[in-house]
Amino acid sequence: MPRNCQTSRQQSCNQVGLLSTQPQPAGPEVSSLLLFPKPNCHPNFFKKHPQEICQINCKGNSLAVVEKNGSVLIFDKESEHHQGLHKKPKYLNSGKNMKVHSLDFEAAHMLILSSEGKLSEHSISATTNKSEIRLLKELKSKYVVQIACGDHHSMALSKGGELFTWGQNAHGQLGIGNRIQSICEPQLVGDLRGIPLTQIATGGAHSLALSLSGAVYSWGKNACGQLGVGDTEDRYYPSYIRALEHEKTVYISCGGEHTAVLSQDGLVCTFGCGNYGQLGHNSTQNELIPRIVAELFGARVSQIACGRRHTLVHVLSLGRVYSFGCGAEGQLGNGDTSNQLIPLPVNLPSSWVNGGEFNQGNRTSEKVIKIIAGGNQTIVLCLKKQNPYVNLNGTAIAEDKEVDKWISNSDRKAWENIKKTIRLIFSSAACVNGSFLEKRDKHFRSCTEISGVDMSAVLLFYEKMNKKPEIAQEVISAVQKLLSSLSSSSSLPEGLRIYLIIPVLLRGQDNISDCLLVQLAEAILNLQQKSLEVLESLWSNLEIPFFMDLVSIHQRLSNTNLSRFITQVRHCKDVTCELHLNLTLKILQILYQVNSSAGFKIQENNFYLPEVKRILRQDWYWNEEKKALLKLTAYPCIFDMQDKIVIYNIDRQILCQIRNQNSFKRCFLRIRREHVVYDTWQILRNTPAETFKNFLQVEFFGEKGFDDGGLSQEFFTVITNELCCPEKQIFRNVEDSKLIWFPSQVPAGKDTFSLIGTLFGMALHNMKIAPFPFPLALYKKLLDVPPTLEDLKELSPIEGRALQEILNEDYDDVLENMMVDFTIMKEQGGSIVSVELKENGANIPVTKHNRKEYVSSYVNYVFNESVKSSFSDFRNGFLRACPAKKWKLFLPIELQTVFRGHTKYDWELLEENTNYKDYEKSDQTIKNFWAVFHELPEEKKKNFLAFLTGIDRIPAEGIRRFEFTIEDAKKENPDLFHPIASTCYRILMLPRYSNKEILREKFLNALKFYEKFGLP
Template sequence: MPRRRAPCHGAISGAPLPPSLLFFPEAPFFQEDLGTLRQISCKRGCLSAVKNDGTVVVWVGAEEGGDPQSHPRKPRRIKLEKNVKVNSVDCETSHLLILSSEGKLSEHSVDFQNVKSEPRLLKGLGDKQMVQIACGNYHSMALSKGGQLFSWGQNDYGQLGLGGKMRPAWVPRRVQALDGIPLARIAAGGYHSMAVSLSGSVYSWGKNAFGQLGLGHTEDKHSPTYVKALEHKKTVFISCGGEHTAVLTKDGLVCTFGAGCYGQLGHNSTRNELFPRFVAELFGVRVSEVACGRWHTLVYVEDLWKVYAFGSGSQGQLGNGRMCDQLIPLPVDFAEKGRKSITEGSASEEKIKVIAGDNQSILLFLKKKNSYASLNQTLARIEEEEIDKWVSDLDSNKIQYKFQCITHSYLSSQDEHFRTSQEAAGINMSAVLLFSDKIAKNPEVCTEVTNAVKKLAPSLRYSANSPEALRVFLILPVILRKKDHQSDSLLSQLAQIILDLETEDRQILESLWSSLDIPFFKDLVDIYQRISRVKIYSIIEQTRNSEMVDTYWNAPSPLLILQVLYEVNSRTGFKIQERNFYVPEVKEMLCAPKLSPTQNFEQYTFQVVIQVPCILDMEAKILLHNLDCVLLNWMSSWPNLSPNIELIVRRQYLVQDTWMCLRNMKANQFLLFFQVCFIGEPGIDDGGPSQEFFTILGRELCAPEAQIFQLFEESHLIWFSSQVPSEEDVHFLIGNIFGMALYNKKIAAFPFPLALFKKMANVPLTLEDLKELSPIEGRCLQAVLDEQYDDILESLMLDFTVLKEEGGCKVSVELKENGANIPVTKYNRQEYVDAYVNYIFNDSVKEQFKNFMDGFSRGCQTKKWNVFLPTELRLLLLGQTNYNWEQLEKNARYNGYEKSDETIRNFWAVFHDLPEEKKKDFLAFLTGTNCIPGLGMETFKFTISDARKEDPDKWYPVACTCNRNLILPRYSSQDVLREMFLFALEHYEKFGLS
């Protein structure tokens, strides 16, 4: 045989290379014409080739770890059963894997003396069809058409991805953490493994001593871990070297990371990289393919018909004719391969496949129409046109198999799914909904699908923390919408799995929920709201049947998920209305015949409901709050103490006497319900005098002359003053008053803005809150945000300061460090507005609000009040002023009268004829306040009684505020009633209530 010069390092004797192959450094493997090759695998000590006829030819080196070009063995041929062709091969140090065109996987031991020719089907894969294989040094992986990944072999560094520090696995085991993630590519390095999803997400696990996992550290990982640094890179291909990794993006860019000791990362250095880093030398070209050898890397640029190499060149594997390392990608000159087709423009007909072995590089020239890429079979999909056929086919095995493909059958169209992230799920939810509707038409198919979900559910606990891994939680509830016991049970199980996710995973899932379109988000809420109703009803039934309630007081998981969805809804500006979360059955639970406060059910009710306030409408929240107050009162007064404590005050010195009483009270006394006794005024407080107490106190404390609050004239609202009051504990005492009002179910109508109640609930404040409190300031700040012209904004001469009144003078306060020297521009105006709002509501009154909340906690020692939304808390404490006098008439009840009686008709005729302010005065005359309770006029009930039954001597109307009872003399004309009204209201004004 004639010798010829090798295309790279040295001259090696042997036959010319096959017409479809270049091998460098050149090796004496091919002693005969192999014909057209389909695929080549070159690993440590072993080289294998797949021919077009489906035959595998294998060469093994002289010793383990040896170079296959030294002392090569005679090639051995492996052929599978008749009519079965080989799709692809890969090998590790100890054995060779062969994947047939039918997806069956067999292995052959490699002992460096022989290749056992008898195929041995792998156990543990059953009848699953495989589409990809990958081998490391001592471990292997296989991807099934259904999307499941299997691994086996040694596991010293966690390279099998099975979780925990496990022993070797000698039969294939499923990598559960990647279940439900549609994988496009798998790759194995020396002792690490990688996978790429159809949407470009990258997962890594195994050895990480040099950062080859791309996670930013050097800790080994025993489970697949999401490579966040590649989240937005749209990865489509990945290759692993001995201790480094290269990824290829959809845009043709190359990122490398891991060991860089020989320059194999291409960054013009020998430094290791812990994070993926773009190879800058390849900017400007669109890379088509990348391959990692043990210590070197190859890339192929199809548009230029060029191959670039970098890294270790000690064995001539870089194809540059030298035995030295290369720190940056440089082109390989393969024009000497002796084929005229290269220079005759066959690039339009051929495609190069680059293969990097241990210390070898191979260029395989393939016809484009029969390219190597076609060997990589794709995952199964549920095609729309096949759904109807599938629904009619009740083969449970087929349904089980098809259902595994659900997550990658409904990716968003075109390239949208490549943008999968915490902000976008990359799933076509409309298609999922259509699929769910179609299978719902066949109950037997629904049952089979439910069984498929049941088998999938356990593996979801091991999901990798990535958006792609978690979007299965968006799909499955839609699939399980059918209302039956098994679906409900699985939805509950799914809810518990979600709750058990790591905090970071939960946050990603919540972000995906927030990105859903409103109809799909509402469907998800409806599903869990329905399951929550079922759970609540079950609890009620247990109580009715006197069954012992479990003392494990966590709320059922569907209710907790409903609460999480509510919080997501809140953060996204209430995409859907709050009533979508309400569970009406909970009122029945709260109104059930009361057991002893010490028994399990009552305690269980409180503990469950307090965890999921979203299921409560305002009426149910008030029920819960009031029940808890009664329970605390009972516990603090039992067995010998009175449930009440009396405040004795003088009406003309109400504020001073109140402060004295509050300062002398002990904390535990606030657990008792309080009564008010106005000195010199006979009677027992059954609710009326105590409400008058709050009404008068609120008016006196909010008066400008009190100098406690800052009054905003335009809005008629108050806010804490930044000035230090004369009585330093006044805000603490006012907080006490507010707490007492809430605990005792009274209205304390201090004209605070919603901002106070948002602060109490730890809800961030915005410019809209300032617009309510101070409309002028709010409009000015909005104008700053809306201004389009820089010169106008500059002419305002704003900086990061605000004026504060101090000692009767205006002083400037900086909103940030050096704020006086920072002008407000279009680029920082949002920061300025946010800082301004924060100063008004937070920084300037930090001490005052803290004292207020300390006092509030003392006055209302139940924590159930935090179930109320800020708007609800304001209504509960301040009442409302949406008067509906016709509704008031409808709500009236009668004692000794009929609605048709003349006195009643005259009464309402006179009442409706009164001026608006007199009607409000009548309401105060009747209840002690002119504000309507928080639930509105619809819930306001009062009674009109016949004076002959109550007090025959009274000739004018009398209001019994404790029970909202109005006493009217019989046979009163309109003129008489009008005179009685005016007399009563005038008499009432003398006490300072109106």
């Protein structure tokens, strides 16, 4: 708590200027005014009634008073001292018929703001003491609401949220860079565009701005740390004071070389020069970052004000004002001229402080205290609660009550003013960003995780404005103007809120809104990379319904643009909408990546475009529409897995057709079944890379049949089983997951993994299932997606769970007892050795502070470092044999499905998709066959698939697209009594059986034969 200062009533009256401390004829409601240091400095000043004052400003040796009637009086200390105490104050000629709203000044210049928002500048000559008045024509189109003067620079804030600066710039105090040393014309501070500012303040040569969300930005001279950014380097552009990001700042004030800020909770932080104790920290040291004034703990401060080298605070609950800093001229108001290093009370009349007559009963709620500091002067006013003293105006915003008035308005005369307000607010990013803030202080925590925007309020406003079309039209027109002026440089969450709000305002499905959404997409894509990353973070933290709505808007728009694009392609017209299509698809793809990084908040099918399926359903592969669609594969989110398979098939068909000039050739493998691996390796070693562009055809020695897809599928099934057999010791077989992974050591000179990779690539190029039991991590690595701990849990559940336990452990002593360090055990040369995960890892214990690094290093070693050589060979072989590139469209899980097929079966759908030759579905033999089939156990049904196709899995296309044919075997071979399968063509040759039990027996015998010998 602030300390009490025991000063006599007489001392107080001798030291201060006191007006109306005794009851006046007007009664006890008369206001009072105190001036420090001396009462005879400005004797004429005390003839003004405080309740008639709109503003008092004190800088240097002068006082300026703005009266209720809009006139300005200047009280000059030096002039009155030399020309007599009864010299009258001078009225400032501010211009014909101009009513002054507020002013600010320093020794060399003064700014005067009219009630109409027009700004005049007065350059005061030090030699002649005359004013040169000029209207700032550069700002004539702006409605200025706030001004501030430094020693030699000025700032002006417009109602539309734009901040302008001019004057000297030696230390960067203009915030526009260091190329200009001085400039007379106001310049826009571009780095703060889009930030809804509520207050600006200037020191001697430094500047501050405060946003509606309590963010503080500083720039300019920083020799004493007055910018609060942790060093003493000048800043030529606004810098965000990160040390204040959790303080909910509501007011800022600047001294000559120090700064004070006030939080919503009544805490005061100071920083900068402390030579005179003006920081209140009981020292004369400078502070480079904001530091809470500890002496004020427990006292909820309501106001702050900085003089040149002293600081004032007001504690409303106590009715007291405290001061600290330089007191050389008595400006601290405590009857002394010494400096104060901590806050001590200003001598106020007893009726002003807590417990006094003035604060008793209901009168407390009817009075307010106002503190003013400037130069070496202090002023304290005690006013009626209803008084003309000006409050700071900031960026204009659309408030709920005002919007309701717009909606309910029926006065055509008032409509013109409403239109002006709508145009002002919705053509300004700052105004829009400030209009929809969370009411529950969330906006004070505006960061990359919390936007601070009340999206429900945005949606409600959209619904309200659409009730009155003329308002909606004005809003859309203003937004159109806004979009052409959006900045690409802001990386601050406050400035990027606009990109969350505007899509909701444009969600109406009409041509104008759609065109503006495309323009918005272009603005987003023009953002600097850092800004785009912040926006992506804001998107990822939207509530699911609003994120879903955002995706829906861009999905609908992309589908519309795709339809227009395809129509133009189909009719061979000039394709004019391709640019628009690419812009909206890029945004949709970014949103998809955000969704993926956030753990898939919404389902992937929300990104698919219906128009894609319509095009792909067409029978002819080579039409212009499908070729055009291939251009859009840069945006894989718009395709589901089935679409991607079709696209990939088109890609490989085109590749093969181009190579063979419209006549397909084949890549032949003629191998012995009993030596399948040896023969395959011999052929692949001698096969040129170009050959792999042809489609594969397999022939087994001594076996009849033409490969129409079935034999090559059987080949991949057989060779996969051979290579993955534990006895071969090619892969590391993980017992607890039944999965395989690459070994950490590969014998020198061996090309095994290069050949396996080649085989893998051939399988994909020919769209055959190669059921290697690899974990998902393999497909991630092929697609350059880093594996994670979840992948290790899949490959090695025991290791994965152990690492998860380390991450979950809350107690350090438990981690210490685990005795884990930065090493990993691996098998080498038949023995187990320890490998360090980082330099000197054996001597680095795992703790709560480094356990994430340890787990990350462990996962990286298993999936990357330990298998670098073998996986590199595998990948090179894979790329050699898979020339078509559209496989990169697939997600890792989709690519895994393409290789391994489905293991979920819909046998009824299989029956439904079956074709018949020389049979009718109603024939008794067919009825008997399906009756027998559906009675089989699951394993036998899967064996039938293998019997028929060479693999017991369903291709990635799904069983719905899986077809086979049953034909009458005796038509071709009258002596055939057992069912046989033509794996080549997916044909089951079924003799006619009149008896169901005979059919069952013959069918099961055929399956047993296949299971034993592997031959259909």
